[in-house]
Amino acid sequence: MLYHGPMAVYNELIGQGSLKEDDFQRTIIETLQDLHDRLMKYNPEPIVRDGKVAPEKERGFFSKLSKVFNKKEEERLAKEAEVARRAAIPKGLYLYGSVGTGKTMLMDLFYSSLERTDKKRVHFHNFMLQLHGRLHKLKTTTHQHEDPIPFLADSLAMESRILCLDEFQVTDIADAMLLRRLLEELVVVRGVVLVTTSNRHPTELYKNGIQRESFLPGIGVLEENCIVKCLDGGIDYRREKKTFFHSAKPKDRSKLASSSTMPTIVQDSSTILPDTLVDEKRFFWPLGPDTKKEIEMYFKSIRNGFQVTERRMNFLGRELVLPHTAGPIAMCSFDELCAKSLSAADYLTLAESFKVLILTGIPKLKPTTLHRNETRRLITLIDALYESQVKLICSADGPISEIFGGGSGAHSIDEDPSTMGQLTPAQRQMMDDLGLNDVSQVKKSPIFSGEEEKFAVQRAESRLIEMQGPGWGM
Incomplete structure (x- = not known):
């Protein structure tokens, strides 16, 4: 018997x-296989655009009269139908655990x-x-005087009834x-089935x-x-040099979890990169x-005939000047990309524009004090x-384990113990920006406590290690 689904691929x-x-x-694969089988039988009701329902057919006088007398019965039937509708929606999966365990x-x-065909996979950053x-x-054009959330939900549900979100996290009040x-x-x-990964339990x-x-x-x-599942086997596969795996992107099934089968040449419609x-x-x-000489020689060796030119990129009305680019390759300093007020949208545009990034001059960062913004x-x-x-190719002031102030968002060794627990000027400025007054409550927030940074730093270190693996980016 032909067997389909994630279990067959995994085996x-x-x-x-x-x-x-x-x-x-x-x-986890067993849970995903069960979800896969249920989704193959899932036929949700179609979404009607813009929150409008189909017009009810004109009823006769006696039909309308009957409806009045049978209102309670109709309400009861409606409740039963709603219970049945919700029961027919397959439960999704919320998969959480430590970094590098294979959730993505x-x-x-x-x-x-x-x-x-009614599925979508997107990183949570991009999604938000x-x-x-x-x-x-919606607020500024078509639905200025209406609640925009139902219309937004309609459009999302029409695009996909199975939504896969990677790295679900909530740190921003908006x-x-x-x-x-x-x-x-x-x-x-609307019966959208959610499959998501996260570093945190929902609570x-x-x-x-x-x-x-x-x-x-x-x-x-x-x-x-x-269904909430924890994937904590105690192994960070990104740190296991002999077991690197790629996150399987929907656009390229041939790369499913495998680095050994990666092609050595990347080919685009107009560019070719050298072997890796x-x-x-x-x-x-x-x-x-x-190190500077090594980086310059590396850049020269992979340019593959492309001339070094300056490139200007526009991000939402802002301009970023990249002084050293060569076809699909960009070489930028840490200060050019991380010391300026750039956002996730800027970095996503940059990542979509180049196949190789050489990032130079990364210092040893102190996430909780001097370099909080740069670290983020x-x-x-x-x-x-x-x-x-x-x-990604990098030059840094130390090994990966030392880039983020000793790792895992720990406090820097040069922090003054006498000021521990007090808000820094940058944090107080953030309080002013948010209109907050209660320091005791604010200090508990992950925005200020560094709690969220610990997860983010662990993930960044793990990903940097994986990105050094054979075949990454090819």
Whole structure:
């Protein structure tokens, strides 16, 4: 019997040696296989555009009279129908756990093996950027005097009834306020099935966040409509040099979890990059004349005949000047990309524009003090490059384990113990920007406590290590 779905693909990858047998991962694959089978039988009701319902046919006098007398019966039947409708919606999956355990790989394996056209896979960062953009357009154009959320939910549900979100996290109050309603409108009302990965259990999302109580209904939707599973096998595969795997992107099923089968040449409609050696060095340190020379020689060796030119890129009305580009390759300094006020949207555009980025001059950062903004930007840049599978070459002041102040968002060794627990000038400025007054409450927020940075730093370190692996970006 022909067997379809993620379990068959997973077993094939195990048999090929592309993946190692992992009991934790196999448990998740079993859950995904069950979801796959249920989704293949799922036929949700069509979405009517712009929240409008089909007009009711004109009824005769006696039909209308009967409707009045049978109102309670109709209400009872309507409630039963609604219960049945909700019961028919397959529960999605909320997969959380430590960095590097294979959450993204498993979700993408599921996505690629699901033979439905009404599906969508997107990184959570990208998803929220798109949501805010579309919401702004609704508020300022077609639905200026109406609640825009139902219309936004309609358009999203018409695009996809199975939504896969990678790296679900809520750290921003604007995201929290939008998601608290949108999750219910999408999942409960319109029957969108959600499959998502995260570093946190749903109850830990937006922990200690400003006005968190307003976000709690969104957490309830996740817990009630998703099977919550933890993937914590204690292994960070990105740090296992012999077991690197690529996140399986929907656009390229041939790369499912395998680095050994990666082609050595990237071919686009107009550009070709040179071969990548398995033992190629991609992270150069410490900073100094020798490392600078190595980086320059590397850039020269991979230009493949392209001339070095300046390139100007426009991001939402802002201009970024890239002084050294050569075809699909860009070489930029840390200060040019991370010391300036660039956003996730800027980095996503950059990642979509180049196949190789050489990032020079990365210092040892102190995430909780001097370099908080720069650290966040570097993490966001790494996420964007990772998501687009851009080849990254770096020069830094130390090894990966020392870039983020000793790793895992730890406090820097040069912080003054006498000031620990006090807000920095930058944090006080952020309080002013948000209109906050209660310091005792604000200090508990992950925005200020560094709690969220710990997850982000761990993920960034893990991804940087994986991006040094053979075949990455090719």
